[in-house]
Amino acid sequence: MLIGNLDAMTVFARVVEERSFSGAARKLGMSKSAVSKHVTKLEDNLGIRLLNRTTRRLSLTDAGSTFYQHCARVVEEIETAEHALTDLRGTPRGTLRISAPLTFGQMYLPALVTEFMEQYPGLHVDIHLADHMVDLVAEGVDMAIRITRLKDSSLIARKLADFSSHIVAAPSYLQEHGEPKTPQDLTQHKTLSYTNLPSPNIWDFNGPDGQVSVRVDPVLSCNNGEFTSTAAIRGLGIAREPEFIVAQALLDGRLVSILKDFNADSGGGIYAVYPERRHLPTKVRVFIDFLVEKFRGGLCSFHQQTCAEVAQGKGPIRSS
Template structure:
């Protein structure tokens, strides 16, 4: 097991963008910070940082290790705070940002349960599928799904984000059932405007990685709109199971291409880094982890 202090130092170097800034943040000498990172690299047997006279950058191994190091450091800090702040009760206004579909379907039913047992907390929630800057826009935390490009945020994994390729039974009767991802090029597909890969859907299967450029009559920046269009028979859509699950269980949508997996991410709670996370953020994050953790309820009978 790696030295927790060395992991903390490494994480600060990356977050602050250099050894000098990290040293100032940690109230250590620059040489002490450099030695800690070198010691960590020696223990791991890999280079984590590329160093030049002007800047540092993460190696591929460094990028992977940084994500895990952040989680470990955050967990250790949370444990420390829990042990020393048992008397701190959650209170105040929690400014929360979340994606529209997930917020409507899964956060909305959860909020009353949380607020009943935390009467001193007020939640101010904004639903948008736009990527927001938590610090600049004044949010305490956000729920994010999929890739997390802002590595300066603390990330806590809440649940897997399983993706399904689905279409209505009517559409499949009229147009046929695709047997491989490449067949999608001959079908109408419904496109999500904020998808990281644009109109390219990426699958992995017996043939390896398959990238397919899709097109159709409808593009939208909201998953509920696309799901309703798919149910109406307008085309094939890739949707997260937390959104499509009820329609699949009810027979309105049929999963296809079961032998091919889509790249899947996770549902995270994210919040700006702070030495002492507020009790309201910690309490709400713990609540969501209990509610959605393990195998989430929306996947249990799919």
């Protein structure tokens, strides 16, 4: 029965990934009615409802969610088989689905993806930016960029760059309130906290006498690092920010790095991660290789290169 349903399974997977019949129809080059008929036939053959349909939205039933996870793997294997000869030639094709953190993606991915797609014009790239951890398998994502301490998981990871943090403040804030000399001095200052960390109000340092942890009492908390860095630039307080967000502000003097003798805890690295698969699709392998090469000199080197390209009019970059 399932062999006869392979076309319907492909259609069903696209409906789930596009979250609509019309979106799946556009991706597949089919009519919306044909997509609906494929899904209805699949449900009839299986004898169970896979999707809840309303006039405004679609949602998976419990059975549909379970079936989709298996269905997506089957469809992936079919696509891998269909593209085998193309893969042997090393030419990526199809749709590359990427997940990345919001601010990092806004700042760096436009330049990276544009250059990559110029090399492979036949490839379609679908990018999802979000600060929460996306389930790559359940949501049909090929790979993700994650900035974290890597934990054991079913995902395969390749490191792109080290991830460092800076304790930063605006010159105007330091002129008015003075500069803290030790991590403990932060308890007497206004601080800004990024809340997407496991312990946002515990700031860790590696000083001359070993590791030091300080509990701060922030005057502002936010789940977006670009927001807190902008508040720091405006003189609201002291922030702990990742290098990729504050690099430009440090270069042009809008922010100053402080407590340099107490290196802020790095927080891990920047990784490309993807689901464990027997055969990594060429589109994923080639893009990860591209990222590794681009970040070979480290994040700071890549940032400076990107800024130089922006100065030459090659593309936008957002900064704090």
